[in-house]
Amino acid sequence: MKWISVFARFLPSQTAYAHCDLPCGVYDPAQARIEAESILKIMEKYSELHEDEQKWRAVFIKEERAELVKHHLWVLWTDYFKPEHLEKFPNLHDLFWRATKAAGQTKKSVDPADGKKLLDLIAEITDIFNKTKAAK
Amino acid sequence: MLYQLFFLLSPVFKYTIFGHSMSPTLHPGQIIFVNRLSYLFKKPKVNDIVAAKIDKKVFIKRITKIEGSMIYLRGDNSNDSIDSKIFGFVSREQLIGKVLY
Numbered sequence: 680m681k682w683i684s685v686f687a688r689f690l691p692s693q694t695a696y697a698h699c700d701l702p703c704g705v706y707d708p709a710q711a712r713i714e715a716e717s718i719l720k721i722m723e724k725y726s727e728l729h730e731d732e733q734k735w736r737a738v739f740i741k742e743e744r745a746e747l748v749k750h751h752l753w754v755l756w757t758d759y760f761k762p763e764h765l766e767k768f769p770n771l772h773d774l775f776w777r778a779t780k781a782a783g784q785t786k787k788s789v790d791p792a793d794g795k796k797l798l799d800l801i802a803e804i805t806d807i808f809n810k811t812k813a814a815k
Numbered sequence: 816m817l818y819q820l821f822f823l824l825s826p827v828f829k830y831t832i833f834g835h836s837m838s839p840t841l842h843p844g845q846i847i848f849v850n851r852l853s854y855l856f857k858k859p860k861v862n863d864i865v866a867a868k869i870d871k872k873v874f875i876k877r878i879t880k881i882e883g884s885m886i887y888l889r890g891d892n893s894n895d896s897i898d899s900k901i902f903g904f905v906s907r908e909q910l911i912g913k914v915l916y
Contacts, residue, residue: 697833
């Protein structure tokens with residue numbers, strides 16, 4: 680295995696799925712909300728941190744969660760929502776665009792207001808999602 | 816270009832696991848290596864963990880059944896796994912290789 684570890688250093692990593700990104704039909708904005716709640720908590724606690732190492736870790740985890748929020752929103756946007764939903768909720772594209780932008784903003788910021796804004800946008804998406812589910 | 820060709824021809828591919836279906840054997844974020852030459856001279860075996868291309872995406876699953884050239888794949892965390900119970904058998908050609916830890 681030694682030669683692999685040496686060789687692997689130079690290899691780029693690709694994503695391998697150990698869950699579904701096939702049309703399994705299981706969607707829930709709660710995935711994005713939970714990650715966004717985690718971001719907000721980290722932002723709130725960031726000012727209390729003093730050690731560089733703790734701060735670095737907090738930023739790293741926050742960025743990781745922000746990327747997950749983007750991923751979960753993109754899955755909803757591209758896989759769950761259909762043209763008929765857009766007809767009923769014409770602000771859908773704009774809402775997702777603003778929410779994914781807000782997720783990007785939380786990477787750059789440690790201001791809890793940015794985390795709250797992201798959660799509010801996810802709440803709006805959840806509201807639309809629930810309405811589409813109820814209509815089924 | 817030469818760099819890309821080098822990786823394309825690499826006998827080992829490196830992947831980062833996304834998802835929980837292979838937990839507890841493999842966990843999300845774990846980096847794994849796939850030996851593309853594993854099945855050049857050997858046949859896939861039941862219990863091998865493999866990378867397979869399905870619907871243009873790479874999935875990591877365990878072989879649980881082999882019928883001729885058709886292979887049945889399941890996740891170790893079967894309650895949370897989209898695998899052959901959803902997408903059916905996969906063909907030998909869809910296997911990329913065997914997972915090395």
